[in-house]
Amino acid sequence: MDPFYARLGVSPQDRPCTVLRAAIRALHPSLRRMRGLRVARQRFYRAMLASHARLQTKANPVGAD
Incomplete structure (x- = not known):
């Protein structure tokens, strides 16, 4: 996991759009x-x-239901 990801304040249940907004902010x-x-921002x-x-x-592993 990227060390900066933990600082975004998002949970695993959040949608990718929410993660992207947090990364932009x-x-x-x-x-x-x-x-x-x-290009560096896109990579980030x-x-x-x-x-x-x-x-x-x-x-949420596959088949855990």
């Missing part, structure tokens, strides 16, 4: 405006979503 507004960092958002998906699969 976690960045300083000046970092969100810089065009040169667009994808890493947060991947950490969330991993945590969801650990919390």
Whole structure:
């Protein structure tokens, strides 16, 4: 799990959209405006979503019903 993911304040039950919003809000507004960092921001958002998906699969294993 990404160490920054824990700081987002989301739970495994949250939807990916909620995680994405939290990740966007976690960045300083000046970092969100810089065009040169667009690729890095996208990589950060994808890493947060991947950490969330991993945590969801650990919390809800397939066939646990």
